Amino acid sequence: MDKINTKLEILADAAKYDASCASGGAGARKAKEGGKGLGSLTGGSGICHSFTPDGRCVSLLKILMTNYCMYDCHYCINRISSNVQRARFTVDEVVNLTLNFYKRNYIEGLFLSSGIIRSPDYTMEQMVLIAKSLRLDHDFAGYIHLKTIPNASAELQKQAGLYADRLSINVEMPTPASLAKFAPEKNLNDITGTMDHLKDSIAESRAEKKAPKFAPAGQSTQMIVGADPTPDTDILKTSVKLYDDYKLRRVYYSAFSPIPDASPVLPLKPAPLVREHRLYQADWLLRFYGFSYDDIAQGAKDGMLSLDHDPKVAWALQNRHVFPVDVNRASKDMLLRVPGLGIKTVARILHLRRQHSIRWADLAKMRLPLSKLKAFITLSDYRPVMGLLDGVNLAATLKNTQQLELFSGRT
Amino acid sequence: MKNIILPPVPEFDAWRRAARDALAQNIHPSEITWNDGDDLFGAGTVAPAPISHAPRTKVPSDFIDQARQAVCHADPGRYALLYKMLWRITRENRALMQWTTDDDVIALARMVKSVRRDAYKIKAFLRFREVGEKPGHFIAWYEPEHFTLGLSLPFFTTRFANMNWSILTPYISAHWDADAQGLTLLPPQSKDTCPDDDATEKHWLTYYSHIFNPARLKPKAMLAQMPRKYWRNMPETALIDGLMTGAHDRVQDMISKHKA
Structure with missing residues (x-):
């Protein structure tokens, strides 16, 4: 043996x-x-x-x-x-x-x-x-x-x-x-x-x-999510404090999942993995996208992040008045707030618009998620149709599941 | 029509010399065909590129950096694309590389991305097996998608400087001698040169199956980072199907015991 x-x-x-x-x-x-x-x-x-x-x-x-x-x-x-x-x-x-x-x-x-x-x-x-x-x-x-x-x-x-x-x-x-x-x-x-x-x-x-x-x-740390009833906003409040007070490199979130011979104090049901994923997305927005804790909390309901929408979309839906954003003129900070634009894409856009005015075809060539973007941006040859941004259907059309794996490699 | 034959294992400098000559002679991109030589180390088929006396043309460094990577791509059209872009940069638009939605710039960027990813995956997914008396000789067989071993070799010679090792690929083999601290590149060797077992490998397999959490099955996330094309030379991937099939029952078992 x-x-x-x-x-x-x-x-x-x-x-x-x-x-x-x-x-x-x-x-x-x-x-x-x-x-x-x-x-x-x-x-x-x-x-x-x-x-x-x-x-x-x-x-x-x-x-x-x-x-x-x-x-x-x-x-x-x-x-x-x-x-x-x-x-x-x-x-x-x-x-x-x-x-x-x-x-x-x-x-x-x-x-x-x-x-x-x-x-x-x-x-x-x-x-x-x-x-x-x-x-x-x-x-x-x-x-x-x-x-x-x-x-x-x-x-x-x-x-x-x-x-x-x-x-x-x-x-x-x-x-x-x-x-x-x-x-x-x-x-x-x-x-x-x-x-x-x-x-x-x-x-x-x-x-x-x-x-x-x-x-x-x-140094880094980890929190278990979903074993106790603490809502997402309180979890994130703790994270912000940990980042600020102890200069942590990373806070990891671990969705509670069944373990062998579990204690009776634990819940029976595992926490949904998508909840953990949303916390990571919010954590990313806080650290790299200029979002404040209050911005994130605005998109939450009863302290819980939306499972249907990523936290950036959730924030955008609550703040439709700041959109659409002019891709050719908006500040970097504002571009980072647009659902569908990530840090790398924003850098590419800033680069490109110094050369020429950006058009719809350019975004298509960059393989950006156009259906997600279309309500939130204007370009030299594009404006969202009337009512798209204020429409009652916007939230429903932005529900997505395909993004779930986005952050998975970054543990 | 000018026909340029470059070495079968891409060398950036060979392409650069040929391109510089063609540019000096004002040969339009449509007037050149670029070919890979087919005989790896044999003499004759590949004429050694002449030392170019053509004047050096200044070209933006981001083009050179990307071209250096792109020549390692397996696409036979890479040299023609690079020359066309060189032509456009020197004759039409020096800022071409900034036009990130230009079709050629996009095509080059995709090639570079694919080469970088391939070079990264060698460092990640290559597995050594040890042969001989300890300290033994470590041998790996790896099949890169592009000609990327060269780009990855500095990683291996640094990390494993004090081990004797060989990396075998279908197009070239690299051998490191720890005593001499020297690297030798040789023609490809048969895959069979690589042993089919290793004393530590079963521990690796044990580790792989036990660090997996059956309660969090996310095969798509795994496949995005480790597509099946890499699997055949990674011993642990033989366990994946079994781990996935058994996962559901293991979790149900934990939950039902919890209830009871």
């Missing part, structure tokens, strides 16, 4: 509920020349080495060090009261698996998380040993993401940041009340306190050129 294989089954199963598989943002890097080192970072957004039928990319070896855990968080497959099979990797086993996978070009690196055993410090120390061994014993230059253990000592966090490209700590639930209910041993202040520490260490290392690198790809 192959012991590693059995452990891998259990500890990959236990790790799949973490959405992040990002392996970019840490800059370019390679192993020391002339040494025995292995690996590089390309400096871009990382490479997706495979995709599973859940549409997620496989970029990292994402495993738990162990799924034994002292805590009893209801949403978690590894909580102490769950009867799942348990396993624990040794430091060397994780190191060897990572190197062997990496050498075959399966992965960009390691994403290591863990259940809490003995104490937060003991657990964190073991995880740091793995990262340290990869970096120092093997001169491994690939990507390392460590899940920080809440309440682990500042000294251990400091060490983790020296070896890891990214650190993360999950807030898990969007409100303190839900955290108290679903994760009785966890405390929001501990989590945000750790984030605050990490934020300072990251900023210090960035400010000082000669300072040792500390988590160059920054």
Whole structure:
């Protein structure tokens, strides 16, 4: 019997509920020349080495060090009261698996998380040993993401940041009340306190050129969506706070889905994946499209984002008076508000309109979604027909399902 | 009519020299046929391009950057398109590249996009297998859609600088010697040179099937990023059908146990 294989089954199963598989943002890097080192970072957004039928990319070896855990968080497959099979990797086993996978070009690196055993410090120390061994014993230059253990000592966090490209700590639930209910041993202040520490260490290392690198790809977090009744707008309010206060690189949303041997506290029904998708779209609008929290909330109903319309369309439907937008004259900010125009398209439009006036045929050649755009724009040879923008049918014609996969590759 | 034969494995400089000569002689794009040579390393069929003495024409750098990628495209019409655009840039409109809805500019942009994607997918989807005593030799068989191995090689020589490896494709093979830190390009080798198993591969397959979440089936999202044309050289893709068929029952099982 192959012991590693059995452990891998259990500890990959236990790790799949973490959405992040990002392996970019840490800059370019390679192993020391002339040494025995292995690996590089390309400096871009990382490479997706495979995709599973859940549409997620496989970029990292994402495993738990162990799924034994002292805590009893209801949403978690590894909580102490769950009867799942348990396993624990040794430091060397994780190191060897990572190197062997990496050498075959399966992965960009390691994403290591863990259940809490003995104490937060003991657990964190073991995880740091793995990262340290990869970096120092093997001169491994690939990507390392460590899940920080809440309440682990500042000294251990400091060490983790020296070896890891990214650190993360999950807030898990969007409100303190839900955290108290679903994760009785966890405390929001501990989590945000750790984030605050990490934020300072990251900023210090960035400010000082000669300072040792500390988590160059920054920190991220994850919230479970749909296990508790918190509405979308409150979830996004938490996200805005996390981005602003702790300078997080990413907030991940994970639609609650059934887990083996689930706690009776959990709902029976999985949250719709489209809800998670809408949250990612809103998150994108907040960070890259100049939308404010209030803009997003305007398009929501009873605190919930529309499942039928993406949040940009939902906002546009509430703000028809600002349309149609003149593609040849509008500001960049305004173009970014037009449903159907993305960041790249807007850049192309700005470029093109310096050369000549843009016409309907140009948009067709750019393969833009014309049926979505037509109510919201004017061109030198096009105006929407009377009533299109104010018509009662507009909302119905803009319902779409084909966009659902849009953000799926970006986990 | 002028007939220009370029090396079967595209070299940007060979095209550039030929194009510069033709431009200096004022040969209209409709007066040239461009061909790929068919004999990879054999002598004779491909006349070595003469060192051009034609005056250098200044051309916008974004055209050169895109042309460098586009010559790697498998479309036999790529050289003619590039020359036509070069002609238009030098004779008609130096700002042609900014006219992003011009048909030629669009055609070139599509070629470049396809080449970039292909070069990216090699880095993503190529799988090494190890042969021999450890540390062994790592061998991969890969079938790019275009002539993109060359564009991807710096990635492999950097990332795997201290491993001995070979990458075999249907049109060329690349071999890296870790001790010498040297790369050798050779004619293609049979796919059979690549071993059909590897000690770590079964762990990879285990990992792939266990990191999959059956409660979130989204095959379209998977296929958008990893279309079937890539599957045949990726060992884990053999598991996909089974994982998809079993997903529904696994989820129902979890839900019914939850109720009980």
